[in-house]
Amino acid sequence: MTNYNLTKKFSQFTYKLLKVLPTGGKSYPGYLFIKYAGLDSIKKLANEQLETGSILITGTNGKTTTTTMLINLLSNDTDILSSVDNNTIYALTTALLSKKANIGVFEYGIRDIEHGIPDKVQKYVQPKGVLYTSISREHTQVLGKKNSFEQYVKAKTLLSKDMMNGVVIVNTDDPNTCNIGLNKQEDGHVIYYGLETDMVEDVYEPTDSYCPICGKKLEYSRHYMNQRGVYSCECGFTRHKPDIKVTKVLSSNGRLDVHVIGSVYNYSFDNNVSIDVELSLPLFGIHNVYNTLASLTAYACFTPEPENIESNISNYFNSLDFSILPPGRFEVEKLGDKLVGIGQGDNGDALKVNVLFMKRELFNSEAEFIYCTPDANEEEIFEDHLKTLKTVNPTHITVVPGRVSLDAAEKYYEKIVEIGLNASYYPIEYDFDKRIKGIVKLINESEYSNIIVTGCGEEQAVWNIIKNKIKEENKN
């Protein structure tokens, strides 16, 4: 047996062991495989295990939800293997070792070139499709090193840069992902998805976005959400017309009515397929309308059974509920006579989205904002958060350290007070259990009937435990 085959067998054997072991090391088989067979062996492995090939999902926000939706849609039509909510090459390789399948669907997050190795992943995984959700300012600090936004965009670009004859799927409302698409037009198929409706409008004051070509400030004729909208630059750079678009977003009877229409290239069929569907979604925020659109677009591009696209999309989304969203997701709970919104918001976008959920309570009545801070060297995230805090101007803010550094938390607190917001500082040492107990205590003892708890937290699980404790207390 060759070294490669031996390593593959051995790594697969550890995969079987992991099914018996209850916890830990979910990516261990992939780690072992890469360690002994080498990173470049992934190419052979992917070829052996996948008939059609892989789809990679990347972006700043929405990766996990979009990937989950795509997995659900595609697995109705064909055999797939997947990894979601774990963004490493080890998780991806572990999934490849698990079984043979037609298509691999992998969430792949890239914070920077060095740790994300997007160029190598492209070279060895040889994706047939790369889907971009959005690219906004986040993770400017990676393992203690500054990472400029330009480098961050470049890292994401490399994931599809050398892919030939594949399908690049981009959010055309986002200038950075749109530009990635424009640069790939010569190499294969590019599908642009976006919104085309006047039923969606950003309630926040728009932040400036800059042209990915010349760096000048972009002009927007419509703002859908943060940097996403209809934009152009005096240099000639402009939003590409969407191939598939959402033309209606309307809440009615506790659901969200959405109309999607368009025509996209299907990889198996090697031809275009058209889509015209009316969907009834859970009362999602706009970011999840984007996730819905992104996932159904990728599904339409890659399903081997294009005849039933419309009915499959309708059946899936019309029966969807909130459980599709990741465990740290923002949820609003009743606790006695209090209304409490809790969930992770560890970048500017995510925090804004959470605030929108409680728009009425936060802007029109007395409310407490329990704000969990970013870490040291995450000033950019804090600046984004601070803008939202300023817009909301809650009656009272309690500042709690969200990540490792208590010094940083205190520094952020001082800045909040400096701009005239009413705040107090509540330090809790870096210990999951103490943080959870501390936040639950703050909620219980708050004198306000509307409370929002969001910001940075170490793990989705922490948010989930806090939510569950509140749900439990509610029952008692």
Ligand SMILES: [Zn+2]
């Ligand atoms: Zn320009």
